Amino acid sequence: MSIDGRVLVSQYRPTPNARVLGGGLLVVVAVCCALALALLPIETAVGLLIGGIAVVLACIEPLAALGLLLLAIPISTIVTLEAGDFSVTAIEPLIVLLVVVWAARGIARRDLPLEGGPILLALGLLVLALLASSLSALRQERV
Secondary structure (H helix, E strand, C coil), X not given: CCCCCCCCCCCCCCCHHHHHHHHHXXXXXXXXXXXXXXXXXXXXXXXHHHHHHHHHHHHHXXXXXXXXXXXXXXXXXXXXXXXXXXXXXXXXXXXXHHHHHHHHHHHHCCCCCCCCCHHHHHHHHHHHHHHHXXXXXXXXXXX
8 A cells, every 4th residue: 555545556567578488488397297207107107296286286275285185194104105214105295395385375475474583593503403313313123
């Protein structure tokens, strides 16, 4: 709003060059996705396709990630990725996606104020120490 109470409306209109660049970028992304889906093994291609759809839906509406998380709970024990000593189910990436998209949308809309203070440095050091200790800890084998 302006000082006299009138609502200001943005007069932004994309230029023809911006439209061509956006359309060209969309074509390049579509061709890259098609090549990746054609050349990858079927399991990886399906996972990439479903993951891409989940990311796009979550970026459009963060509640979609919450719905996908509810759908992933029953199949989390079936679909796991084993990597060394730990396993990743479909729940972990969906939780990260939900938190990141929610925080990004809140920051972009200025609904989520980020205020630093003296405790922020201490909290950051604590998280860094926890991460360092968890990465260097040896896993105890149960007998």
